[in-house]
Amino acid sequence: MIVRIGLIAMCAAALAVTAGVRYALTACLGIAIGFTLERFGFGFAGPWRRLIRERQGQGVLAQCVAIGLTAIVIQPLIASSSSLLGAIAPISLTMILGAFVFGFAMQLILGCGSGTLVNAGSGNLIALVALPAFCVGSFLGTLILPAAMASTPHVAISLPETLGVPQSLLVTLLGLVALAWWATRGQGGDRWNRPLLIAALCIAALASLHVLIAGQPWGVVYGLGLWAAKMAMGLGWEPSAAAFWVHPINAQALSNSVLTDTTSLTDFGLIFGAALAAWKGAGKTPLTPMVRWWLYGAIVLAGLALGVSSRLAFGCNVGALFSGIASGSVHGWVWLVAAFVGSVGGVRVRDWLWQRVTQTEAA
Amino acid sequence: MTRRLGIAGAVLLVALIIASDWIFGGAPNPYRAPDPIAWGSSSGASGAICTFAPPTPGQ
Numbered sequence: 001m002i003v004r005i006g007l008i009a010m011c012a013a014a015l016a017v018t019a020g021v022r023y024a025l026t027a028c029l030g031i032a033i034g035f036t037l038e039r040f041g042f043g044f045a046g047p048w049r050r051l052i053r054e055r056q057g058q059g060v061l062a063q064c065v066a067i068g069l070t071a072i073v074i075q076p077l078i079a080s081s082s083s084l085l086g087a088i089a090p091i092s093l094t095m096i097l098g099a100f101v102f103g104f105a106m107q108l109i110l111g112c113g114s115g116t117l118v119n120a121g122s123g124n125l126i127a128l129v130a131l132p133a134f135c136v137g138s139f140l141g142t143l144i145l146p147a148a149m150a151s152t153p154h155v156a157i158s159l160p161e162t163l164g165v166p167q168s169l170l171v172t173l174l175g176l177v178a179l180a181w182w183a184t185r186g187q188g189g190d191r192w193n194r195p196l197l198i199a200a201l202c203i204a205a206l207a208s209l210h211v212l213i214a215g216q217p218w219g220v221v222y223g224l225g226l227w228a229a230k231m232a233m234g235l236g237w238e239p240s241a242a243a244f245w246v247h248p249i250n251a252q253a254l255s256n257s258v259l260t261d262t263t264s265l266t267d268f269g270l271i272f273g274a275a276l277a278a279w280k281g282a283g284k285t286p287l288t289p290m291v292r293w294w295l296y297g298a299i300v301l302a303g304l305a306l307g308v309s310s311r312l313a314f315g316c317n318v319g320a321l322f323s324g325i326a327s328g329s330v331h332g333w334v335w336l337v338a339a340f341v342g343s344v345g346g347v348r349v350r351d352w353l354w355q356r357v358t359q360t361e362a363a
Numbered sequence: 364m365t366r367r368l369g370i371a372g373a374v375l376l377v378a379l380i381i382a383s384d385w386i387f388g389g390a391p392n393p394y395r396a397p398d399p400i401a402w403g404s405s406s407g408a409s410g411a412i413c414t415f416a417p418p419t420p421g422q
Contacts, residue, residue, distance in 0.1 A: 020397060084402060122366065123372075212402045257389065263411065263412070271376075274379070315413035319412065357422065
């Protein structure tokens with residue numbers, strides 16, 4: 001472990017020298033988040049699945065704690081500093097559809113935005129197959145997004161700007177308390193899971209530090225689309241024809257190094273952090289899960305769907321749900337409802353698919 | 364084959380992305396680095412974020 005931490009410290013120092021201290025700190029935050037998610041089993045797709053199938057809401061309760069604590073820190077910070085940016089996005093029909101599809105697809109591969117990266121970092125073959133498709137899908141989503149935005153009205157509502165920070169925080173926290181109560185109502189046993197709550201505290205602290213250091217909340221899918229866009233450029237794609245990529249912010253991200261892109265750095269960090277946490281136990285776990293080859297086709301399709309839908313929905317479970325709600329964006333709440341409804345369908349389809357695999361193997 | 368092979372594959376994937384971007388897109392410029400912390404800095408957030416919505420005509 002000491003050798004691995006030393007290697008990561010050397011990489012961070014090299015990044016600080018070659019790109020800048022802020023980028024090195026952002027990557028270290030990503031590593032810490034990835035390590036926490038993998039070590040404590042904190043996630044989004046899995047807890048939603050347990051809530052839908054077994055009515056166990058401990059994971060969702062931990063999510064609410066993490067989002068609520070982050071909101072308490074970042075909403076006043078963002079309102080008081082012009083150099084900080086909240087995760088505020090518009091609500092629209094295409095956004096709702098995107099969130100629904102994302103919720104459905106994330107249950108098929110049991111990996112959301114952060115989950116796919118963490119699972120890939122921990123050596124999960126399904127996530128390793130889904131991740132490149134997720135990147136390509138996210139890039140395709142950037143090509144579709146301008147047409148989607150032109151086709152339906154998009155309305156962004158920021159609670160801190162509309163109500164003021166104290167009222168926005170009150171609404172956000174009341175909403176999270178109501179969600180936590182709904183998720184754990186009628187649940188037998190203890191509602192509080194100690195490791196998940198420790199993880200929630202760590203994630204809240206790291207997500208708040210992310211805003212202070214990077215100036216914007218934690219996100220995942222922007223980086224994935226950027227990597228695929230850079231690959232496409234290498235294959236001859238011309239970004240000047242894409243409305244999304246001609247915007248100065250995106251054009252700059254495209255021309256600059258990935259080592260200076262905030263979401264790319266935290267994404268790399270998630271993979272490295274999960275790898276660090278999983279390495280010891282990974283030596284005893286077989287690489288290939290017992291699944292049929294055609295299931296990998298379904299995984300690629302689900303990865304593509306995750307990418308396209310997360311772009312249309314202005315984020316995944318991290319950028320839209322976690323950071324959106326914590327920033328006071330109403331779109332985060334709409335994303336939550338749409339994605340959960342999609343997840344209910346996704347859980348059923350995943351169970352059906354796995355049942356078919358079992359039957360095929362038994363025959 | 365254990366999951367350590369998968370971990371190595373994931374780390375290799377990241378290394379490939381960084382290396383190909385460095386070779387074909389250019390190295391980062393440390394002299395254009397922003398302040399270490401965005402809070403209270405004149406060099407704030409990049410704005411390249413998942414919730415980014417490109418402005419469309421008429422909206």
